[in-house]
Amino acid sequence: MKKSLPLITFALLCIIESFSQSVGDYRSNADGNWTTLATWQRWNGSAWVAATDYPGQNSGTGNVLIQNGHDITLNVSPANAIGSLTMAPTATGGDDASLNFGTGANYSLTVTGNVSIGDGDVTITPDGTTSRLHSLIIGGGLAITDNNTFDLNNGDDDCNVTFNGTSFTISNTGTLNLNSVTFSNNGTVTISGDINDVAGTMTVNSNCIINPAASITINNGGGTITGSGTLNVTRVGAGDDFINQYDFGTTSLGNMTVNYSGTGAQDISSAVDPYGALETAGSGIKTNSADIVVNGSVTIGTGTTLACAGPGSDDITFGGSWTNNGTFTSSDDLVTFNGTSAQTVGGSSATTFNNFTMNGAGGLTLNNDVNINGVMTFTSGIVTTSSSNILTFNNDATTTGASNSSFVNGPVRKIGNDAFTFPTGKTIGGYHAIGISAPATVTSQFTAEYFQNDPITLGPISGSSSISTLSTCDYWSLSRDVGTSNVNVTLFWNYSVSTQSCAYNPTGSLVCNLNGSTEWDNVTTSSVAGGSTTSSGSVTRNAVATYNFFTIGNGTGDASLPVKFGDIRGYVKGNGVQLDWSVHTEENVTHYEVERSADGRTFTVAGQVAAQKRPGTIDYSFFDAGAAPGNNFYRIKNVDLDGRYSYSVIIRVTVGKSSGIFTVYPNPVSGNHISLQAPELDKGAYMIRIFNNSGQQVYQRSFSHNGGAVNQTIPLPHHMQKGIYSLQLLNGETKLIRNFVLQ
Structure with missing residues (x-):
């Protein structure tokens, strides 16, 4: 008997080292239901004592240890979360510990920390007559070692698992079978082993990054991946690397980011249709060999190449921004920008496209150089x-x-x-x-x-x-x-x-x-x-x-x-817009048409004014009662006896804005004029001054205003160099300042 004492002592030391106690910790004392007090012991700070409540019945539960040889059945949804759950490894020998989600109801268990399956199983006991859907919420990581089992899919009875902590690791050297799993954490989930099967849906919510080293099987290859987070593809040289790593049936990744982040060559999967966003990272060439659609942005990471293989179908259509910090190579591919909101091309590297279609109503702004080798088609935007x-x-x-x-x-x-x-x-x-x-x-x-x-x-x-x-x-x-x-x-x-x-x-x-x-x-x-x-x-x-x-x-x-226009002025008056203009050298003019636009490009007729047909400078006016809230662009069209016509400059009047606001546009400006526009300006004498970045005045002009909206076109002096300028609008002690950039 004495010969076995060192072995027993060593085993006890292992248990103590692997499970250090804190007040509020529980450990199993025997087989039984979760709510049976005799099932548990609680650490009181100096010793394990009989439990007076079950884990999670009251707040303050720390780690819960299910010891080897104990079978615990969850027969309640505890009102409070537990700190962590451990199926503890003990000395060699004895039966594994087990936690079963029991029959009779749908049960939920929340663990704010880690779940460790060191020497035991977490399973579901089938009800036999009624399908059950349980819930396990884990705020930390999940570790399964020594070929143990985490099986939450058993016939008609399932348990959905939600991970809602920050960055953590799922490590698995045993069997990990899930029903539906949701990653709702803000951070990175590192998966170091296989997830053998997700019977239902894998959902990855916003701000969560899944970073697997092995494979994830969704419903024996027939399940669904969905969400709005990020999936990293780390496998290389496996054909369709995405499918090799995520074995699924259907995807709903229209809001998700897929990041091909392996350290080597990878194939871009066409089975994902559409991508929410597409990224490359790591190293090597990421090859697109089929047509793909990306709802959001495309980002090429530093040290990587996104290659459209060709010949054949290798087109990319996307609705977000294009960021190239690596290399993009193209053959006979077509890249289509089709965003409904503003898109950009940027990054540290210039991009050369072969064929390019602009079909995005939101427009496209270049923040780096773009080169075209083939055909650029302009459709919209x-x-x-x-x-x-x-x-x-x-x-x-x-x-x-x-x-x-x-x-x-x-x-x-x-x-x-x-x-x-x-x-x-x-x-x-x-x-x-x-x-x-x-x-x-x-x-x-x-x-x-x-x-x-x-x-x-x-x-x-x-x-x-x-x-x-x-x-x-x-x-x-x-x-x-x-x-x-x-x-x-x-x-x-x-x-x-x-x-x-x-x-x-x-x-x-x-x-x-x-x-x-x-x-x-x-x-x-x-x-x-x-x-x-x-x-x-x-x-x-x-x-x-x-x-x-x-x-x-x-x-x-x-x-x-057939006429030369003088000044044209528009301002808000009452419930509409008042337009005043003058003309010089009016010859053979029959009438003037006032045209209005919401975007400055597509105009409709708002009204008509008959020509006065007399020599000299002539003043005209028109009140537009149909002006809409927001920006209204106006131009005056004159028509002569032969049907010939010409237009005035275009002005903008903003309806429904606050007093004291003024803007300068365009900004940046690359031409020789800039416009000052205010939706509501008090009556009075005003001065416009422009100063360069050194504080030197380069322009000055005065004007009188009768009140309401104002639109002043300012000719910029020829000697003004490219740079940042300050435009000041002064009236007595009032001074309003706006900066603009001259390109």
Whole structure:
């Protein structure tokens, strides 16, 4: 007997070391029901004593230990959570411990800490007559060792498991069978062993990341994965790595993120349809070999490559943002942006797409460079670029479909020796293209942008030119960045689909540009094509040698006909909007139409005013009782006896906003004008001042206001450099300040 004493002592030490006690801890004392007090002992701080309540009956329960050889049946849903649950390992020998979810009712047990299955089983006892659905809520991790069993799916009786803690680990060297499991924690769940079977649905809620090292089987390969969290795919070289790691039947991942995060090459699964968001991490090439749809964003992680394999179906359609911090390679694939809200392209790496479709009504903003090798199709939505985040069409790349509802707002670059029409426009103003003929070399590079401003602000008409008048509303910039080719330049207008704020007389139209003296000049090699009316057409200047700014002029009369507008002013008055404007040199005008728009591009007629038909400057007014709350854009259309027409500039009046608010737009500004707009401004004398980043005043202007809304167009001085400026609106002791960026 004495020979066995060291072994017994060692076993006791193991138990003490593996399960140190605290006040409020329980351990099993015998087989029995959870509610039977004789089943339990409780630690009182110095010794194990008979329990006076069962675990969870009252608050303060700590760890619950079910000792080897004890079979405990959960026959109640304890009112309070327990701290942790341990099926304790003990000395070698004896029977395993067990916890059964019993018959008679649906039971629920909440564990705020860890569940450890060291030498025992957690199972369900079938009711035999009634299907039961129990619940186990775990706030910590789950550890199953020594080939033990955690089986919560038994015939018609099941137990749903919810993990709701922060980051934790599920480790398993035994059998782990679940019914439905929900991960609702905010953090990372690391799964180091197999989940042998989830009989129902695996739900991963928002802000939870599942990071498995092994596989998860959902209902023998026929179950469902759903939720709004993140699934990491860590397996590599297993064919369809997602399916190899998550063995399922159907997915509902339209709100979930799937992150291919293995350290090596992985295949992007087309079985997930659609992805909520798609990410790559770890290392290696992540290959997409089939068409996939992503409801949200695509993120390419540092050190990884997202490759569209091709040839064949390897297209990507997505509705969120594109972030490239690694590498994207494409073959004959098509990438489609189709978001209903604003999308972006960004990241630390520029992206080259093969074929690209813009079909997102929310628009797209480039926060890094984008290159096109194939065809870019414009269907819906405006692409906004800047001088530092530019859209470039490489040699042989083309565009199609650009229109008033889809174009590029900002600079566009073309490289190569093919003719090209730049899909340029402005957000308020619409689509207005500029084209070039084919340069001589494949390395030639041109950059174009459209501006809706009066070109006379850039310089006067040269006295030696044959220009009679210039357009009063718009111009283009076109630079020859690389090469020496003197290409033909074509300027387009089309008023059946666009909203450009002037119209052109095709007879005698000229392509004009600034000469070396910053004066508008022209040459005689201009031709007009595409129409005999002011509604549509083009004008071309051949073999252009000087590249800067271009606009349409006229050698026989006004380029913009049939009237020259003066100021146009709009402000809130009562329950509507009051519009006042003046005109100069009114000739043969029959009437004026006031047009209103909610977006600055699609206009409808709000009313009509008859022409006064007299010489000199004439003032007109119109009250719009149909203005809607929010932004209302207005322009005035004049129509002459021959049916010709032209437009004023577009102004914006905001209805229903608070007093004391004013905005400057566009911001950033890349042209020569900026507008100040306030929905409600008190009557009085005002001064506008602009200061540069060094505090130096670069502009000053005064104006009087009769009260209500105001919209002031401010011509920016030519000497202003790119940078941050402060615009001040002053009235007596009142000073309002808004900053803007000049690009």
